[in-house]
Amino acid sequence: MKAFVVEKYGKDGARAAEVPEPTVGDRDVLVKVSAASINPLDKMIRNGEFKQLIKHKLPFVLGHDVAGVVTRVGSAVHGLKVGDEVYARPRDLRIGGFAEFIAIDMDDVAPKPASLTLHEAAAVPLVALAAWQILVDKAHVKPGQKVLIHAGAGGLGSTVIQLAKHLGATVATTTDTDTEKLARSLGADIVVDYTKEDFSKSLSGYDLVLDSLGGANLEKSLTVLKPGGLAISVVGPPDARFAKQLGAPSFLGLVMNVLSRKVRKQARALGVRYQFFFMQANGSQLRKIGALYDSGKLRPVIDSTFPFDQTLKAMAHVEQGRTKAGKVVVSMVPDND
Numbered sequence: 001m002k003a004f005v006v007e008k009y010g011k012d013g014a015r016a017a018e019v020p021e022p023t024v025g026d027r028d029v030l031v032k033v034s035a036a037s038i039n040p041l042d043k044m045i046r047n048g049e050f051k052q053l054i055k056h057k058l059p060f061v062l063g064h065d066v067a068g069v070v071t072r073v074g075s076a077v078h079g080l081k082v083g084d085e086v087y088a089r090p091r092d093l094r095i096g097g098f099a100e101f102i103a104i105d106m107d108d109v110a111p112k113p114a115s116l117t118l119h120e121a122a123a124v125p126l127v128a129l130a131a132w133q134i135l136v137d138k139a140h141v142k143p144g145q146k147v148l149i150h151a152g153a154g155g156l157g158s159t160v161i162q163l164a165k166h167l168g169a170t171v172a173t174t175t176d177t178d179t180e181k182l183a184r185s186l187g188a189d190i191v192v193d194y195t196k197e198d199f200s201k202s203l204s205g206y207d208l209v210l211d212s213l214g215g216a217n218l219e220k221s222l223t224v225l226k227p228g229g230l231a232i233s234v235v236g237p238p239d240a241r242f243a244k245q246l247g248a249p250s251f252l253g254l255v256m257n258v259l260s261r262k263v264r265k266q267a268r269a270l271g272v273r274y275q276f277f278f279m280q281a282n283g284s285q286l287r288k289i290g291a292l293y294d295s296g297k298l299r300p301v302i303d304s305t306f307p308f309d310q311t312l313k314a315m316a317h318v319e320q321g322r323t324k325a326g327k328v329v330v331s332m333v334p335d336n337d
């Protein structure tokens, strides 16, 4: 089958290749991929940024988000059958959505939301799972709470805004001038144009900040929290919890605690909290999230679509910051849905 594989770590490490179809384990479903979407994580994995923690065996197929049709099921699979239209963010070490077929553990897969095309559904899993795990599992966001979501026009931010509104929060976000209107249409109550204004001068008393930029943005984010408030960063620095989540040796937990020492100290001094977050595959959460798409509470934001054979171009589009808003999808059948 055709696939995009990482042969060696680095900027030029991914290429189109002919590879064997994946083997299907007892718990796996084989999915004929209709569409996949690009995440900044694809570039990071290709560059080897996580190679000490997520130990892929080279070469491997890249791609963290897929939607497609089940063509085979393993002997232990239940709840999914041949012909089902599904979507998934396969677990770490079992990625491989930039291919004609992918075998996915049944626990990572869910029926695609009925109201979305396969093309639209491919834009959803990673960012929507991250949104759910941040707002529901970690921060337990309640109606009336104040939430600041940075980079509201991004694939992640555009999804988190919508879920935070659905949970009843008052939502502030940061965007550039061109995407302010989009952020408001997604439900943001306050939009700070980061090209004109410093959010930390106008916002205060927040229960939660989601940082996806890091560095100075994260440090300033701590100052807009109310006492006891929580800053979650999806870009780091990582903390020991992340090493534990990945089952990494305990010394890596210590290393990560050192990496995040400065920001944790700053947070303590301000009487607020800091946590790093890295999303996890979860098919049962994707089922719940799917219902929110079907009821119109959430909608995918798609920037552009590339044909499958231009997957590397699609990755470059995201990597070079050329998206206007939302996700980039690669489609096996561009005109079919």
Ligand SMILES: NC(=O)c1ccc[n+]([C@@H]2O[C@H](COP(=O)([O-])OP(=O)(O)OC[C@H]3O[C@@H](n4cnc5c(N)ncnc54)[C@H](OP(=O)(O)O)[C@@H]3O)[C@@H](O)[C@H]2O)c1
Pocket (backbone or CB within 6 Å): 039, 040, 041, 126, 127, 130, 150, 151, 152, 153, 154, 155, 156, 157, 174, 175, 176, 194, 212, 213, 233, 234, 235, 277, 278, 279, 318, 321, 323, 324, 325, 326, 327
């Ligand atoms: N840890 C996790 O589980 C997890 C999960 C999902 C994503 N992430 C990370 O989160 C980051 C964002 O992911 P994504 O999928 O949303 O990427 P994306 O679709 O490329 O979006 C990035 C967004 O950031 C905006 N931006 C750039 N500079 C900004 C600033 N100073 N203030 C506000 N917005 C700014 C960009 O808008 P402009 O057009 O204005 O530049 C763009 O809309 C990536 O680093 C990704 O790896 C982590």
